[in-house]
């Protein structure tokens with residue numbers, strides 16, 4: 001991890017924290033400007049503007065399960081707005097946008113149209129680099145009206161949008177594509193100005209956009225991580241995509257949640273390590289202990305205690321970790337982990 005002033009690790013220009021019921025959210029964001037709030041909770045609602053920033057309510061927790069609000073803050077004043085179904089905020093360096101796609105019989109055309117509308121909006125406002133995307137897909141491994149998995153259907157529309165914008169938006173960012181607890185697709189993402197984002201792959205895994213077509217007609221459009229190098233020289237921040245027990249392009253240890261946890265964490269360790277950043281021509285690097293704002297997605301509720309224990313042992317008491325009992329993008333994946341290194 002690199003800091004701009006030895007001994008004074010400045011708060012990142014763009015920051016994230018988890019606020020839980022009972023926390024004093026205002027105290028925890030004092031002195032900062034809110035770019036957006038995303039609640040991983042019950043029920044879910046389309047995104048709206050609330051208290052001067054986008055608020056997206058995601059159906060990610062059953063009634064008596066843990067819920068969090070992920071709050072994105074910045075050290076710069078924020079302007080917000082709405083463009084059709086797109087709710088957004090921006091601070092001159094960073095852009096956050098949220099949008100919901102209601103349940104469709106077949107998703108690909110709507111996904112493409114919504115992604116292209118989002119790209120058009122961010123481009124019009126001068127944010128030309130995607131930083132991190134989250135796609136929460138109801139019944140992610142369920143079937144659409146044509147019998148295709150909803151996730152594969154989603155990937156087709158997303159890939160078509162990236163293909164049509166490939167000359168204007170360089171590369172594909174870190175992302176998460178995970179199940180949610182309600183039909184439809186909830187999407188939110190971060191973007192930044194030109195030249196601030198560097199996308200990384202993982203030496204242990206096939207780049208997702210090069211997956212063979214046995215996983216779907218169009219491969220997933222995301223990188224394994226994205227490094228943000230802020231304009232103000234504050235410390236770089238590494239956004240780690242949802243990561244699972246996949247070596248190469250194969251799921252490993254089907255049916256064994258402990259070993260899937262171990263492979264997932266080993267994948268993240270290799271991804272964020274100085275060797276891998278150096279492989280991409282970047283200085284610095286991180287360790288598992290640098291992960292924060294960790295979200296752990298567990299397919300089967302009965303595996304939650306074991307996964308909690310495994311993550312506590314591997315990540316220690318430092319990071320803020322939230323656990324969610326939702327489906328993963330492949331039926332044989334039992335756990336997935338994402339986070340932010342800073």
Ligand SMILES: C=C(O[C@@H]1C=C(C(=O)O)C=C[C@H]1O)C(=O)O
Pocket residue numbers: 135175176177178208220221222241242243244246329336
């Ligand atoms: C777990 C994987 O993919 C998941 C799906 C993603 C997407 O489609 O955007 C991104 C990361 C993960 O949430 C993987 O392919 O390794």
